Amino acid sequence: MKKQVYNPFLPLNEYIADGEPHVFGDRLYLFGSHDKENGETFCMLDYVVWSAPIDDLTCWTNSGVVYQATQDPLYDSQKMPYMFAPDVVQGNDGRFYLYYCMAGSNGKGGYSNPISVAVCSTPDGKYKYLGNVRSKEGQPLMKYICFDPAVINDDGTIRLYYGASFAFDEYRTRFNNWILNIVEAKMLGRSVGEIKKAAKNGGIMGAISVVLDDDMITAKTEPKRIISNSTKDSSFADHYFFEGSSIRKIDDTYYFIYSSRKNHELCYATSKYPDREFIYGGTIVSNGDIGYKGRTDENKTNTTGTNHGSITCVNGQWYVFYHRLTHLSDFSRQACAEPITILKDGTIPQVEITSCGLNKGPLSDNGKYPAAIACMITNGQQMPHGTPKEAEKENYPCVYSQENEHYIKNISNNTKIGYKYFEFQVNDYQLTLNLRGAAQGYFIISTDELATKKIGKLNVSLESNWKEVTADIKTETGINALFFTYIGTGKLDFLNMTLKPKSQS
CATH class of the missing domain: 2.115.10.20 (Glycosyl hydrolase domain; family 43)
Known part of the structure; x- marks a missing residue:
């Protein structure tokens, strides 16, 4: 390859x-x-x-x-x-x-x-x-x-x-102009006089x-x-x-x-x-x-x-x-x-x-891939902008690292993870995910985000150590995405996946 x-x-x-x-x-x-x-x-x-x-x-x-x-x-x-x-x-x-x-x-x-x-x-x-x-x-x-x-x-x-x-100008009026000058000066590390002078020519x-x-x-x-x-x-x-x-x-x-x-x-x-x-x-x-x-x-x-x-x-x-x-x-x-x-x-x-970026085309349908190259990681609801509060972090899946391992953590019910794109050259594949955590459930495997084009199901029953879990999938040939939607209880981590045509299994 x-x-x-x-x-x-x-x-x-x-x-x-x-x-x-x-x-x-x-x-x-x-x-x-x-x-x-x-x-x-x-x-x-x-x-x-x-x-x-x-x-x-x-x-x-x-x-x-x-x-x-x-x-x-x-x-x-x-x-x-x-x-x-x-x-x-x-x-x-x-x-x-x-x-x-x-x-x-x-x-x-x-x-x-x-x-x-x-x-x-x-x-x-x-x-x-x-x-x-x-x-x-x-x-x-x-x-x-x-x-x-x-x-x-x-x-x-x-x-x-x-x-x-x-966006200071959005809030500036003749009544609050003086206080905004002070706020702007403090935030930008300039004097109020400098802010006032610059304001005559559109601001600093x-x-x-x-x-x-x-x-x-x-x-x-x-x-x-x-x-x-x-x-x-x-x-x-x-x-x-x-x-x-x-x-x-x-x-x-x-x-x-x-x-x-x-x-x-x-x-x-x-x-x-x-x-x-x-x-x-x-x-x-x-x-x-x-x-x-x-x-x-x-x-x-x-x-x-x-x-x-x-x-x-x-x-x-x-x-x-x-x-x-x-x-x-x-x-x-x-x-x-x-x-x-x-x-x-x-x-x-x-x-x-996408997950393939500079690859000059889709990824191969035969290989081992880090989970962390996902181009979609959501909790099935709205994801945050910027760093969430510490108490809220457990609510969101993310790429994380610990002891030289890079993986997706905080996978829980309705978490959706997506990879774009792979070039599928045959119909039948063996898919193996390396997972860990206290979780019971399954992944819906699909080629679309809404999971209407299902190509397989991977059952999950995990403990604390990394464990390889395998499922067979059947997909159309051509360029397609891979999406994993978790349905179940508990939380799990995702380290890597191996995709292999069944003819080579």
């Missing part, structure tokens, strides 16, 4: 979020935040860079830590220990420049720092601190919120994008662009807002910019990719100009499939949470890179990817999240 790649496409003990994919030479590199397994907050680990040959996206490797938070002068082990979402660009001098922001626990302080820059001679080598992005006068550039930087070498012009936006928030000089750290132009920061701008409907700036240029069109205020989705806007007249395009991907074929928040496919990523083209195929949540937490996010299509009119239809 040929080597395959799943979602997530990196090892299950690796947690790269906020991914910026770039092709340099003959390799695809993924630059991103580095979460800790079962971490206590965002971005707890130093940067590593994963990459794969552009002709073999199944083979991802890394060369270890490329940059440490302690290298930044802003580092403070108590107040400012973490590096948030980065981006990398190749400068006109051939070197590679890393842009990022320092922040504390839960992002505290991240809105009040300048953007930091490091430099290296190779994309995944050892970066050295260069300095802060600064104004023409040589002071740290602090106009607007300097957060989630993105950068592009636009035919020799280095363009930096950044920013964040909250928004999606921002600035051109950098050849030294890669000095602003060559004045930073400017590239899209309206007002929720009264109907062109963006209810998909207003929140954070996670990313920029691409395709032919003569600029694509600004961002995380909307809905938080779970990556959206895009396009313009013929790099710094103005961006028009909302749509949603590219949601980590709960919300919006795909009319799916609502109430029946989302997973626990949703922050989303941040971008698009890239590899050998003529475009992909979107995004992240999913694990451990019922915002703090252990994993990189995933899906192929996308850019239509002749430049639009990008929303894609569904």
Whole structure:
């Protein structure tokens, strides 16, 4: 069987979020935040860079830590220990420049720092601190919120994008303006005077662009807002910019990719100009499939949470890179990817999240698969957004880890687990699930989410140790999903599954 790649496409003990994919030479590199397994907050680990040959996206490797938070002068082990979402660009001098922001626990302080820059001679080598992005006068550039930087070498012009936006204008009136100024100042780490001054020109928030000089750290132009920061701008409907700036240029069109205020989705806007007249395009991907074929928040496919990523083209195929949540937490996010299509009119239809991602097609019908590559994990009711309260966590199934094992836990009555897609070449299969827990019941095995196309039933009678349970299934040939709906009592964990044509059993 040929080597395959799943979602997530990196090892299950690796947690790269906020991914910026770039092709340099003959390799695809993924630059991103580095979460800790079962971490206590965002971005707890130093940067590593994963990459794969552009002709073999199944083979991802890394060369270890490329940059440490302690290298930044802003580092403070108590107040400012973490590096948030980065981006990398190749400068006109051939070197590679890393842009990022320092922040504390839960992002505290991240809105009040300048953007930091490091430099290296190779994309995944050892970066050295260069300095802060600064104004023409040589002071740290602090106009607007300097957060989630993105950068592009636009035919020799280095363009930096950044920013964040909250819905203050939705609630602002002449009666509460003063108190909102105080709240905004405290949240963003700025003075009330600065907030008042910025308000005269649309406020301190928004999606921002600035051109950098050849030294890669000095602003060559004045930073400017590239899209309206007002929720009264109907062109963006209810998909207003929140954070996670990313920029691409395709032919003569600029694509600004961002995380909307809905938080779970990556959206895009396009313009013929790099710094103005961006028009909302749509949603590219949601980590709960919300919006795909009319799916609502109430029946989302997973626990949703922050989303941040971008698009890239590899050998003529475009992909979107995004992240999913694990451990019922915002703090252990994993990189995933899906192929996308850019239509002749430049639009990008929303894609569904799958288990096969970069595999260039469905998964084989003959193999052993980790349970954790499921693209749907729900309790049959509404799943949470972000980290639920500790007392509520037992109500939700999730990908979890313990003692180097990665599995789905908290499976209870009506839990639904889905995998998209497999290519079934025969009709009869033996399916084995590796399970444990105190549970009595059965799994309905189907090729559709609603379990109307049943292809088998797997009885469950478990104790505390892992146990392989086998059932025969009969399905139509072709490309199909696999769904498991648990009906029964107790709770169980799911480690892996083995799918095998009965002719080979």
